[in-house]
Amino acid sequence: MITIVSRYSLHLCLVLSLFGCGESNSVKPGEATLAKADAAASDSPEVILFATKSLYNGAKQKDHAWIATSREIAVAEKALEAGDLAAARQAALRAQLTAQASLAQANLESQAWRTRVP
Amino acid sequence: MKILVALLVVFSVTLPALADPEADRLAFAEFYLSRFPSIELQAHKDGAYALDQAKREQWLEMEDFPPYEIAVDEGELLYARAFDNGESYAACFDQGGLGIKQNYPYFDIERSEVITLEMALNLCREKHGEAPLDYAGELMGNLTAYMAYTSRGNKFAITVPPEGLSAYEAGKQFFYERRGQLNFACSSCHLQSAGGMLRAEILSASIGHATHWPTYRFKWEQIGGLHKRFIECNEQVGAEGLAQQSPAYRNLEYFLTYMNNGMTLNGPASRK
Amino acid sequence: MNRNLSMILRLTALVASILFPVSLALAEELPEVIPTSIDKGRSIAFNRNAGNCLSCHFVVDAELPGNLGPPLIQMQARFPDRAVLRAQIWNAASQNPDTIMPPYGKHNILTESEVDLVVDYIYSL
Incomplete structure (x- = not known):
């Protein structure tokens, strides 16, 4: 079950990252921001955190996890334990953004590295 | 077509x-x-x-x-110390393990993976019934410092077989x-x-x-x-x-x- | 221009505090100067855990700046369109795929509002 969810999330993230790439040439950037993620996401920090962890594990499997993601996941979990749902939600959203960006990076770099070989 | x-x-x-x-x-x-x-x-x-x-x-x-001199000295003592079965590191390496670092890492075709000097040391320990050393620990640092010291002046000669x-x-x-x-x-x-x-x-x-x-x-x-x-x-x-x-x-x-x-x-x- | 002025004021205050220690005590009772967006942007830009611009860029009052990126001078002449400067900080790779400049916005190194503050500061150089 967890594998299915994680696979699904991975695809979702790749799709999201494609949108991100498509917009990256605009002068006023249209990439994912915390405000947009805030507006788009479910209200429950637990739900955001669950999805984010599977994104994070996907990046980790590719040796592409970021410190910022695990740091914000830890912040979110601590806030959840303390019962501060608003803080937990913000940290979970920040973790989600970096988890998505790290997977997009892993995906892009799986080919882009070749351009740097002398 | x-x-x-x-x-x-x-x-x-x-x-x-x-x-x-x-x-x-x-x-x-x-x-x-x-x-x-x-x-x-x-x-x-x-x-x-x-x-x-x-x-x-x-x-x-x-x-x-x-500042690495002590590590080399300690490493030399460690390297010479016999395992419980009477064997020692020297038995696991070419030339008794001295002056060989230029050949590491190598690709082990049987294991189908890259073997570094650190890993070779631990494989040697396991082969002779010893617990592996912590890769981040002082003992591994000392051992490899000694082995590197005996290899000074040699030139790297890494090979890549098709495998x-x-x-x-x-x-x-x-x-x-x-x-x-x-x-x-x-x-x-x-x-x-x-x-x-x-x-x-x-x-x-x-x-x-x-x-x-x-x-x-x-x-x-x-x-x-x-x-x-x-x-x-x-x-x-x-x-x-x-x-x-x-x-x-x-x-x-x-x-x-x-x-x-x-x-x-x-x-x-x-x-x- | 504003920054120069505030710099002169700060220097004057510093010199005065050394020459007249009593006046420092008086100054402390005055309300604090509210930092401008340029001041805030500057502190983000100088912070090693945030913008850390000086790792790679020369900035006029920086100690030991790096040289991997171009010096941050005459920014308004170099970027007549402020939005282009902002896009550069957001994700420099959109203009040059070989750049080594970190994508501050795209990778959420800074928040959107932090990027805006840094742009305010850089644009004042």
Whole structure:
């Protein structure tokens, strides 16, 4: 079950990252921001955190996890334990953004590295 | 016809994977020769100290009392100590393990993986019924310091058998792949920007990066191996470091050391 | 221009505090100067754990700046369109795929409002 969810999330993230790439040439950037993620996401920090962890594990499997993601996941979990749902939600959203960006990076770099070989 | 096209497509996609390590190495060396026309390749074994005279003089003064000397002495004692079964490390290596570091890492065809010197030491221990040493620990640092010391002056002679090409290629990919939140590849700093200043630090060339391990780093206040430095580099760019001796780091070491073929070993060394 | 003025004021205050320690005590009772967006942007830009611009860029009052990127001078002449400067900080790779400049916005190194503050500061150089 967890594998299915994680696979699904991975695809979702790749799709999201494609949108991100498509917009990256605009002068006023249209990439994912915390405000947009805030507006788009479910209200429950637990739900955001669950999805984010599977994104994070996907990046980790590719040796592409970021410190910022695990740091914000830890912040979110601590806030959840303390019962501060608003803080937990913000940290979970920040973790989600970096988890998505790290997977997009892993995906892009799986080919882009070749351009740097002398 | 369709099959033919499909085959062609598959072939052209897999073509870059048919790597030519020696062509890579020559292009790599050529890059640094043209980046630093007044510096001979061998000089890069001293890293940033090859690129800045003032920093070099400071460093040479530090080297008057080498901070890794104790590790070499301790390592020599450790190396000679017999295992419980009466055997010792010497039984596991060519030439009794002395003066052999230039051949590591190598690709073990039977195990189908890259074997570094650290891993070979632990495989030796396991073979003789001893518990493996912690890769990040002092004992491993001392042992490898001694083995590096006995290999000083030798030149790297890494080989890549056909079976090892994919490990080599994985290491090469790791070297050129951007990672971490800051989006740097190893090559971003140590190839593309080599010689540039990151604040007051000068960025060293990767062509000398394999020669001097393990290294006493004053910042660490201890001797550590190349993988400890990999972790530090990865974390500096906001990426999670991997485990020492993880397959990805062993592949990276394999590629990097192959790029250092012909370079003279000068480990252990000290760095700021 | 504003920054120069505030710099002169700060220097004057510093010199005065050394020459007349009593006046420092008086100054402390005055309400604090509210930092401008340029001041805030400057502190983000100088912070090693945030913008850390000085790692790679020369800035006029920086100690030991790096040189991997171009010096941050005459920014309004170099970027007549402020939005282009902002896009550069957000994700420099959109203009140059080989750049080594970290994508501050795209990778959420800074928040959107932090990027805006840094742009305010850089644009004042």
